[in-house]
Amino acid sequence: AQGIALAKEKGKFKGRKLKFTENDxxxxxxxxxxxxxxxxxxxxxxxxxxxxxxxxxxxxFNIHRT
Structure with a gap:
């Protein structure tokens, strides 16, 4: 957990890539x-x-029914 926290601070740990892009x-x-x-x-x-x-x-993406 400490290693992940340090990596996040350095910008090297960004998590998983998104499954869908906005224009998928x-x-x-x-x-x-x-x-x-x-x-x-x-x-x-x-x-x-x-x-x-x-x-x-x-x-x-803030999609709501009106």
């Missing part, structure tokens, strides 16, 4: 479906993106 077609489709009223479970079935993963990306 599957993620964009998932956002579109969600904004059109599909449930998270429906989005998971249609895109193959895990529900929890989708929730994290919605939070990260």
């Amino acid at each position: 077609p599957r993620l964009q489709l998932a956002f579109k479906l969600y904004l059109e009223g599909a449930t998270e479970k429906d989005v998971e079935r249609q895109t193959g993106i895990n529900r929890r993963t989708f929730q994290r990306y919605r939070k990260k």
Whole structure:
């Protein structure tokens, strides 16, 4: 744990690469479906993106229904 903390301070420990980028077609489709009223479970079935993963990306990119 101390080694990881030191590496983070030096900028050498950044964690895992993201699974999806913001302009990934599957993620964009998932956002579109969600904004059109599909449930998270429906989005998971249609895109193959895990529900929890989708929730994290919605939070990260600030996607909310109005």
